[in-house]
Amino acid sequence: MTTKFQELLTNLDELGLDKMRAYLPEYIDELNQQQVTFTDAMLKLTTVELTWQDQLKTNRIVKRARFPQVKSLKSFDFDFQPSINQQQVMGFQDLAFMESKENLVFIGSPGVGKTHLAISVGIEACRQGKRTLFVNCHELLLRLNAADDKGTLDRCIRRYARYDLLIIDEIGYLPINHNEANLLFQLINARYEHCSTIITSNSDLSTWVEIFQNPTVTAAILDRLVHHAHIVKINGKSYRLKGTN
Ligand code: ADP
Ligand code: MG
Numbered sequence: 001m002t003t004k005f006q007e008l009l010t011n012l013d014e015l016g017l018d019k020m021r022a023y024l025p026e027y028i029d030e031l032n033q034q035q036v037t038f039t040d041a042m043l044k045l046t047t048v049e050l051t052w053q054d055q056l057k058t059n060r061i062v063k064r065a066r067f068p069q070v071k072s073l074k075s076f077d078f079d080f081q082p083s084i085n086q087q088q089v090m091g092f093q094d095l096a097f098m099e100s101k102e103n104l105v106f107i108g109s110p111g112v113g114k115t116h117l118a119i120s121v122g123i124e125a126c127r128q129g130k131r132t133l134f135v136n137c138h139e140l141l142l143r144l145n146a147a148d149d150k151g152t153l154d155r156c157i158r159r160y161a162r163y164d165l166l167i168i169d170e171i172g173y174l175p176i177n178h179n180e181a182n183l184l185f186q187l188i189n190a191r192y193e194h195c196s197t198i199i200t201s202n203s204d205l206s207t208w209v210e211i212f213q214n215p216t217v218t219a220a221i222l223d224r225l226v227h228h229a230h231i232v233k234i235n236g237k238s239y240r241l242k243g244t245n
Contacts, residue, residue, distance in 0.1 A: 064126075067134045073124075095125060098125065101228060103229040105231045108235065110202055111238025133163045141180045141184065163195065171200070172211045176214075181213070185220055205222060205226065
């Protein structure tokens with residue numbers, strides 16, 4: 001014989017309220033013993049479910065946009081990195097920069113939090129329904145090169161140009177040859193004034209000429225990247241070395 005309690009569990013199952021369903025059997029005893037109001041009980045159960053669904057949503061986002069980790073501005077210690085204008089960076093979460101098709105450029109030495117900040121803004125963009133992709137610069141160049149070899153470069157660039165937000169991480173960790181600089185230029189140019197791009201680099205923009213080994217194309221890339229951009233320069237210690245002297 002099915003009890004009402006079992007019926008309730010079945011209903012929660014059918015509604016896809018998995019966490020409420022899982023939590024209820026242990027919670028029901030507490031409810032029956034103590035005098036918990038209906039509102040308190042429903043609040044507790046719906047909060048458990050919402051927290052879970054939010055976590056699932058984040059997991060889906062991270063997978064689809066290929067973020068290497070989950071990061072958030074909440075977990076960023078701004079006190080550790082006083083050169084950052086906290087208000088400016090927190091402000092990026094409203095995505096006004098995307099409305100205006102502006103770029104974000106995070107510059108600083110390794111470990112200062114560039115990727116952390118780029119991912120945090122990217123995850124927020126996903127949460128607000130923006131099509132987002134995170135890609136390492138080296139990997140991006142490999143893909144563009146492969147497409148170029150196969151004669152599918154146009155299609156490949158169009159695909160990358162369609163994202164509302166593209167995050168290109170670690171520009172300048174590895175040298176970029178003449179042809180790669182050309183490919184990157186085509187991509188940046190395709191996105192220019194259409195949609196926002198976030199860049200992280202450990203090299204100051206003034207030294208990009210050396211990385212790209214192609215001054216003319218470097219100037220053209222910088223011109224388009226920086227024309228409408230918020231540049232965040234981080235001068236500080238590596239968080240990875242926190243606690244060491
Ligand atoms: P970068 O990209 O500048 O080399 P990361 O963003 O990868 O540095 O940061 C290195 C590690 O330290 C990451 O795990 C990141 O989450 C963490 N981290 C860096 N800066 C901070 C900070 N100010 N507060 C909290 N965690 C930080
Ligand atoms: Mg990084």
